[in-house]
Amino acid sequence: MAWLLALLQTLLFIASAPLLAGWLKKVKCRLQNRRAPSLFQPYRDLRKLWRKEPIVAHPASWIFKAAPYIVLSTTVLAASIVPLIAVNLPTAKIADVVVLIGFFALGRFFLALAGMDIGTAFGGMGSSREMTVSALAEPAMLMAVFTLAMSASTTNLSVAMNYVLHTGLVLRPSFVFAMLGMMLVAVAETGRIPVDNPTTHLELTMIHEAMILEYSGRYLGMIEWASQIKLMLYGVLIVNIFFPWGIAQNFSPEALGFGALALTLKLAALTVVLGLSEVLFAKMRIFRVQEFLSFAYLLSLLGMLSHIILEVRH
Amino acid sequence: MALFFAYLSVVAALASGLAALAVDKSPGLGRFAHWLLRRWPKLQVRAAGVFSEAHYAEFHRNSLFVLLGISGVSAVLAGGGALFGGAVTTDTLPLGLPWLNWHIRFDALSGFFYLLIGLVLIAVSLYGPGYVREFEHGRHPLSVLGLFTGLFVAGMELVLLADDTFFFVIAWELMSVSSYFLVAFQHEHASNRRAAFLYLLMAVIGAMAIILAFGVLAGFSGGLTFDHFRTVKLTPVWASVAFVLALFGFGMKAGLVPLHAWLPEAHPVAPSHISALMSGVMLKVAVYGFIRFTFDLLDQVLWQWGGLVLVIGAASTLLGVLYAMMQHDIKRLLAYHSVENIGIIFIGLGLSLIYISEGQQQLGALALVAALLHSLNHALFKSLLFLGAGTIIHQTHEQNIEHLGGLIHRMPKLAVVFLIGTLSIAALPPFNGFVSEWLTFQAALQASGIGGGVLRSMVPTSASVLALAGALTATCFVKLYGVVFLGLPRTRRAATCHESVHRGMLAGPAWLAGLCVLLGVFPTPMIESLNVVTGQLLGVTLPGASALGWLWLTPVAPEVASYSASLVLVGILLTGWVCYQLLYRRGGLEARRADPWDCGFGGLNARMQYTATAFSMPIRRIFEPVFDVEETIEEKKSGPGNFQNTGLHYQLRVSDLAWPYLYAPVARVVTWLSRWVSRIQTGNIRTYIAYSFFTLLILLWGIS
Amino acid sequence: MAITELSHYQQAILLLASLIVLTSFLMLGQSRLLRLVFIFAVQGILLAITTALAADVLDSPHLYISALLTLTLKGIFIPIMLQRLVLNMGLHRDMETLPNPARVMMGGTGLVVFSYYVCLPIVKLSPLITLNTIAISMAVVLLGMLLMITRRQAVAHVVGFMSIENGLFFAAVVSTYGMPMVVELGIAFDVLVAAVLFGVFFFHIRSSIDSLDVDQLNRLNEVEK
Amino acid sequence: MNDQNELDREVPEQFDPARRFLLELADRGVEAQAISPSPLPPAQLLEIVEPTDWGKAAAVAQSQAWRWVAGWAEDGQALLSVSVCLELQGIYMVLRTRIDTRQPCLPSHAPYFFAANRPERHMRDLFGIEFTDHPDPRRWTRHQAWDSETAPLRKSFPKEGLPPGQTPPDMNYPFFRAEGHGVYEIPVGPVHAGIIEPGHFRFHAVGETLLHLEERLGYVHKGxxxxxxxxxxxxxxxxxxxxxxxxxxxxxxxxxxxxxxxxxxxxxxxxxxxxxxxxxxxxxxxxxxxxxxxxxxxxxxxxxxxxxxxxxxxxxxxxxxxxxxxxxxxxxxxxxxxxxxxxxxxxxxxxxxxxxxxxxxxxxxxxxxxxxxxxxxxxxxxxxxxxxxxxxxxxxxxxxxxxxxxxxxxxxxxxxxxxxxxxxxxxxxxxxxxxxxxxxxxxxxxxxxxxxxxxxxxxxxxxxxxxxxxxxxxxxxxxxxxxxxxxxxxxxxxxxxxxxxxxxxxxxxxxxxxxxxxxxxxxxxxxxxxxxxxxxxxxx
Structure with missing residues (x-):
């Protein structure tokens, strides 16, 4: 039963990810005084891509074809261990949040290899930039996790959320910092402005898009879907760890329904924040990203320090 | 039983060395063969083929590696016996000094490192016959290579067996000196000779520190066997002195920053299977020495030691990977990664020391297990990568990765095997490198158990350094794999090479790759067996490591953290399969091949693909203060206002900061001192007589 | 005392304390003067809120007055004055880029750890619940000094100076039951005077060396180079 | 030089840049003829009689800090005329010379003015005028459409044009080549990802740093x-x-x-x-x-x-x-x-x-x-x-x-x-x-x-x-x-x-x-x- 529920939750997760992308688009367009495409446009795009004939460059090897599958499945697997609308599901035990970071790293590794597989300047450029950015993001992310784990003394997501739920509202400075740090990391890892510009058409400035420049058809569809899931994953991580209220603690239909509703509202609100920041900032120069990410690291580090200084018995 | 196999392994290694001495094409051997054949005429037909001039060389070569293989298999058996049997066996060999025979002790810790040696040795023995054929017709006799390989392996194994200072030092020096000859094997290049000399020099300095460390213990205990040491009580100051000396000595051999300078010089110049042994195994012997000294022989642990080891480990990790990132010589790059991985091991050891000093034996055991497991994992994947690199160099005669490219199309099998090594070293789930790094993280995450706030903030910080290094390693191996195996070939050699014809050259790395996957997917049995080691060293084990069953890894407790690599693998495969079925099998269109996007200009060539230098350039710029960068752009300009460029040459040299800031000053001081000392060498005979005279006077005064 | 055992008010004070450190770090990393002044204002406002909360928790009503004073002076008046100054002198587009902001920031975290280490014995002495914020206030002071060391703009120096003052004030509020009213009023007055004096001082520096770059003051050295 | 200065002081008109230019030309022995009144207001027109002096005129212009504005050629059947417009302090001056159609050879201005570089290559491609001493002999406007003998802007070339059919891509253009450690090229264009006009950029970069950029234009030559x-x-x-x-x-x-x-x-x-x-x-x-x-x-x-x-x-x-x-x-x-x-x-x-x-x-x-x-x-x-x-x-x-x-x-x-x-x-x-x-x-x-x-x-x-x-x-x-x-x-x-x-x-x-x-x-x-x-x- 619990496993079935976990499977259903995963399916819900990956199915609703494009919706979140559509909502983000809508928010951004509204903020820029533009008319937005339908909320369901990402689904249509994905369907279109899946049906198209994929084109593979001549120098590409099997890695190029395998990478989208690996990227998608690691992302799906990551989605399966993150509690979405209910905690205490068995899949959360498969891996903790450190392994979650590992999943992303695995997917990114293959995507970066695929970028280099075609042997063009753009692909290698994208791979180099993506790997650099993620290398700098990783310590900040881990530091945020540490800060969290110091209070909750666990890295298991489900247990951590339970902990926050059960201690009730505590104004922890460390959590505030960890959340801010994680938000910055999320921006960098999901390739949003100001780190990367997902809507640009300029090959020379791209990060993520340059890496996947040669993908088309279903391969591109898979990668797009994976990045939508990843965006949602970070969103869910942030709202469910730091504001877990409303998440279902038992598997009754009412609790689950309420959990879904609460999550929708929380995510919608978070997306508005993201949309605002995307509208208000220009994309950073690529060598500024290090400052951005070291600031994220600093935030997480301050979180850890404030935990040590302010939150524990001396 | 375990000890028997341990001896057998040493004997087989020595035999392999001695067999190498039998000259390749000896007429004497031929006569011996004829004599043999006369006794058993039935074998004549078959044996004639073997002993003919043509086949003898191959037979000779194979026999060396068969003996090494036997040594490896028995090492595995010995290690497994000690590890799973859990018994400590001791012995005394009637060798050595008259009043101090060689003491032998074979416990779980030695057994674990024996296992490590054995696993790598098997791979090397599979790989060797194909690889060394090249040296057969070279100017250096194979017998030298074989002899010192045998001695080297035997030396390492004896170090693990030694239970008294004298024997330990002899075995240690055997290991160092024989490996010096291996490094200097291709001594026609001045750079190789220099690397070998540097290696020898630093090995000697390191050995001196180790001897001094033992000397401190011996001074207090009054004996030279390790059993004496185990019982002695030291003051914290003397214990710290001994500890620092040991850290210096073993750390130098292990290649800790800033004592690592010899490592990236020496490892790349040795033949590749030797590099695999040196990087994969010899560094671990140094780790063994450190663990033996600190955890076994010293009676106490201070938190400052842990802090020191943690900081040095973190520095090695980060600097190792950053320097590795800047290398273009494939073997140098791998050598720098050894520095990084040794750093990770020492982070684990440092954490373990900190926890033990805080009285948290359980967590100390966890960190120690993480360090040990990473030693094993590093031995596996680093040897695999070195052997793979050896094959690449063997087939393409290119060591610079900027001249390679597209090898995945020409060496598809090697590409797969190498990819597994790459994924393992990049610490990606579900491969083995990830497990040990994850365990290290888990150990660090328990920092809230530490009393002091400063120390408590230091542990997560060093763990975040580890995270950074892990991500940078992934970056570096994307670069390595991407530039070497993917894309378009950058030179003709890379375009025309092919898979090695000798199967062993693939089988050796493949064996290691299999182990990497196995240990990555099912880590729990290995960790369970490491409990024996921690049980013997610290007296505690990790009871909850398999609380959820053997498919799950729960180092502390199931609710703190859990990881099931096998389920992860199943999950990835299943999801991938479902996607494949849904998107491709069910009416997905077949992919069409076309030219890559060239912006409409046409004619993309290999010059238009990203280079390794370019790939690592952002990292170089971000971590600029860590490197000694020399970047020159020579421009030729002409025309009105010098507006037009007519020539441009870019040069980049990135080197290790350790040279200008540590080694060069030391070298200057040494030179200055020796100049100063040389002043007393006047060359005048009467002065020398005067020296003798005054020495005599002082001696007489002293005696009276 | 673990944080879960405290009341929400006390938790809020701790939260504000950490946010004040964050503002100090933000100042350290900020290259534009207007931003710097803005963050300084935020710090002043946070300080005022903390003081008000402390007044409530410690039940000492005169702290309300000093909260109000802090708000008007450090949250509003001085920042506005500095902003005007920057705009009037056309410094708002000047960027002072640190050679390596990340390193300075990490040095800053080292200072936080250091002040924690130094303050630990004091904290252990007293049962006052908010006392461990004293390490925070010490960190704010040290970071303010670091800001002054790393910057060349005189305006940044003033901000650094004021933020040192903020740190001291914070320490006074949270570690004792607030200072006597007279002292606080005196300090507030001093700050005001200092701010005005700096304003005058800037114009003088500016008119004599044509810049607010304090390194240019080296030229006033009497020794001929 | 002294004389010149005194001359300047004595005769105020000498400040007129065009006259100074003319005087300097005369000093260098270049035979030039100012057409007055100028047929090309607001510019003054100066005919350089000997085409071989064309380069010297540029040298003088450069020494007097004139700005090279534009250069164009005309086909006058028997003679090709080449004109160059210069500017100094708001004064425009057109230099003109005539060369033989059968042996169209002229010293280049490009060694003196970078601005002349591409226009002269344009003239060479379309008029078949050979510029001696030109530092850059590569073709510019003419990609592969016509062979190098054809001069499309000559009167002899039919006005309705000779449609060259589908021309091969210009792949073998000899780009500048930067050498060195890890240097790679990025070819961008002529087809760009955005909806913009075509042009090819060849970058030489090392990592993210650009070492050299070369433009290759001429894709929208419409005639x-x-x-x-x-x-x-x-x-x-x-x-x-x-x-x-x-x-x-x-x-x-x-x-x-x-x-x-x-x-x-x-x-x-x-x-x-x-x-x-x-x-x-x-x-x-x-x-x-x-x-x-x-x-x-x-x-x-x-x-x-x-x-x-x-x-x-x-x-x-x-x-x-x-x-x-x-x-x-x-x-x-x-x-x-x-x-x-x-x-x-x-x-x-x-x-x-x-x-x-x-x-x-x-x-x-x-x-x-x-x-x-x-x-x-x-x-x-x-x-x-x-x-x-x-x-x-x-x-x-x-x-x-x-x-x-x-x-x-x-x-x-x-x-x-x-x-x-x-x-x-x-x-x-x-x-x-x-x-x-x-x-x-x-x-x-x-x-x-x-x-x-x-x-x-x-x-x-x-x-x-x-x-x-x-x-x-x-x-x-x-x-x-x-x-x-x-x-x-x-x-x-x-x-x-x-x-x-x-x-x-x-x-x-x-x-x-x-x-x-x-x-x-x-x-x-x-x-x-x-x-x-x-x-x-x-x-x-």
Missing amino acids: VEKIAEGRTPESLARLAGRVSGDTTVGHAFAACLAMERAANLEAPPRAAFIRGILAERERIANHLWDMAAICNDVGFGFAYYQLGRLREVWLRDNQAMFGHRLLMDRIIPGGVSVDVANGAGERMRASSKVLRLELDDLLTIIDANSSLEDRIVTTGYLTLEDAQTLGALGFVGRASGQVFDVRHDAPYSPYDQVEVKVPLEEQGDVASRFWVRYKEMRVALKLIESLLDKMPDGDIAAPWITPQPDAEGLGLVEGWRGEILCFVRFGENGCISRYYPRDPSIVNWPALEKIALGNIVPDFPVCNKSVNGSYSGNDL
């Missing part, structure tokens, strides 16, 4: 010069409006001015004022769009959409008041085709006011946004020296401290009747080019207002007078990108026999090669956008 032959003045004005789509007013203005000068005709004052208004409106629309595009290239959506909105409102006003969004074909030989009605004047004033207010608000926000500033300040430097060497025009020059504006330095109607301020920035980076555009916009808004204020009544077009055969005219106007030069020669029946428009892009394109150097690869698009050269205007 403007050839298809202009035999046109009537009206149809030439239409063609000129299509040399570069975003400069339709500028080129049409220059062409009409040139034709009117050839015909000795002056447009009525009201027409001149309306032309001025049209030119300024075009300037504002383009600057708005450029600034928006710069913001877009750094991913700053807010400013992109806001500036884009302002531009759209502006263009709709154009449509409402002048009947065309981009103001195409509003300028005709002899005047303009559309009058400014009284209501339109008021509306224009109102919309200018609104634009100014909105811009103030918007630019205050943009100015305060450090994320944008981070991207554009210190990006893409063009030093003053390089700008001078090149003779960079328009906002590119003005952002690097090169102050030259035809409206101010060699004013033509209507700018001789209003005050023109020339804004200047000195940093030379992308931010300077951004802000100098903004300042130019402010100036343009003011100009529109003062032109409206002083607008005289009267006709908006004068009847056309057919000029003499062989009459020639030179039009020099300040387009929104900078100085536009237009040369027109009439043939029989008042038809055009030669038309050469020189878009400012031709001069400014090489600046981009300098600007990009040392920047990181992802900053190139914004550097490119800050220069925003016209491909079409360059390729002709």
